Amino acid sequence: MRVALISGASRGIGEATARLLHARGFRVGLLARDGERLRALAAELGEGALPLPGDVRRGEDWERAVAGVLQAFGRLDALVNNAGIGLMKPISELSEAEFREVLEVNLLGPFLGLKAALPALLASKGVVVNIGSLAGKNAFKGGAAYNASKFGLLGLMGAAMLELREAGVRVVNVLPGSVDTGFAGNTPGASWKLAPEDVAQAVLFALEMPERALVSEIELRPTQTAPKGS
Numbered sequence: 001m002r003v004a005l006i007s008g009a010s011r012g013i014g015e016a017t018a019r020l021l022h023a024r025g026f027r028v029g030l031l032a033r034d035g036e037r038l039r040a041l042a043a044e045l046g047e048g049a050l051p052l053p054g055d056v057r058r059g060e061d062w063e064r065a066v067a068g069v070l071q072a073f074g075r076l077d078a079l080v081n082n083a084g085i086g087l088m089k090p091i092s093e094l095s096e097a098e099f100r101e102v103l104e105v106n107l108l109g110p111f112l113g114l115k116a117a118l119p120a121l122l123a124s125k126g127v128v129v130n131i132g133s134l135a136g137k138n139a140f141k142g143g144a145a146y147n148a149s150k151f152g153l154l155g156l157m158g159a160a161m162l163e164l165r166e167a168g169v170r171v172v173n174v175l176p177g178s179v180d181t182g183f184a185g186n187t188p189g190a191s192w193k194l195a196p197e198d199v200a201q202a203v204l205f206a207l208e209m210p211e212r213a214l215v216s217e218i219e220l221r222p223t224q225t226a227p228k229g230s
C-alpha cells in the first residue's frame with residue numbers, strides 16, 4: 001500500500017491526480033482550502049481518501065496535513081506539490097501583494113510541503129513530484145510573477161533533488177504546457193489543450209519507476225497549439 005499527499009486536490013490537475021492514484025491503489029491525502037470540495041471528493045472516492053483542508057502558504061497547515069496522513073495511513077510515499085495560482089499582469093499593474101501571493105502559493109508552498117513531509121519521505125524512500133510549468137523555463141509578457149514563481153520552483157527543487165537522492169528521496173518536476181482547467185480564470189473546454197488526466201498520468205509514471213531510477217524532469221506539451229486569435 002502506498003500513500004500520497006496531493007496539494008490543490010480540490011479541482012483541476014490535483015483532483016485528476018487524486019482520482020488516478022486512488023484508482024491505482026494509493027491512499028490519498030487531499031489538501032486545498034476548499035474543505036467542502038475535498039470532503040465531497042473523498043466521499044466519492046470512498047475508503048483511502050482523506051480530506052485535509054489547509055492553505056499551502058502556512059507551515060502549520062502542512063504539518064497538520066502530514067500528521068493527518070500518518071495517523072490515518074501510517075506512512076507517506078509521495079508528496080505531490082500541485083497547488084498553484086496564475087496571475088498574469090504587466091509589471092506596471094502588478095501590486096506587491098499580488099506578487100507576494102503568487103510567490104507564496106507557488107514557491108513557498110512547495111518548500112513548506114517538502115519541509116513538513118521530509119522525515120516521512122526519508123523513512124519511506126519516497127518521491128516528491130512538483131507540478132511546475134513550461135513557464136518555469138520560458139518567460140512571457142505578463143508572466144512576471146508566475147514566471148518568477150515557476151523558475152524559482154525549478155531552482156528550489158533542483159537543489160532538493162541533488163541533496164536528497166542519495167538518501168533515497170527522489171524529486172521530480174513535471175512541466176506541463178497549457179492544461180484545460182479553470183486555472184488563471186480560464187474557462188475549461190479548450191480541446192487543443194492537455195487534459196488534467198494527462199498530467200496525472202505523468203505523475204503516476206514518475207511514481208511507478210523503480211527506486212533506483214529518478215525521472216528528474218518531465219516536459220509535457222499538447223500536440224496542438226492555440227487556435228489563431230484565441
Ligand SMILES: NC(=O)c1ccc[n+]([C@@H]2O[C@H](COP(=O)([O-])OP(=O)(O)OC[C@H]3O[C@@H](n4cnc5c(N)ncnc54)[C@H](OP(=O)(O)O)[C@@H]3O)[C@@H](O)[C@H]2O)c1
Nearest residue numbers: 008010011012013032033034055056083084178179181183
Ligand atoms: N492549467 C494550466 O494550463 C497549467 C499549466 C502548467 C502548469 N500548471 C500548474 O498546475 C498546477 C495546478 O493547476 P490547475 O490547472 O489544476 O489549476 P486549478 O484548477 O485552478 O487548481 C488549483 C488548485 O490549487 C489549489 N490552491 C490554490 N491556492 C491554494 C492555497 N493557498 N492553498 C492550498 N491550495 C491552493 C486550489 O484549491 P483551493 O482553491 O480549494 O485552495 C486548486 O485545487 C499549478 O501549480 C499550476 O501552476 C497549470
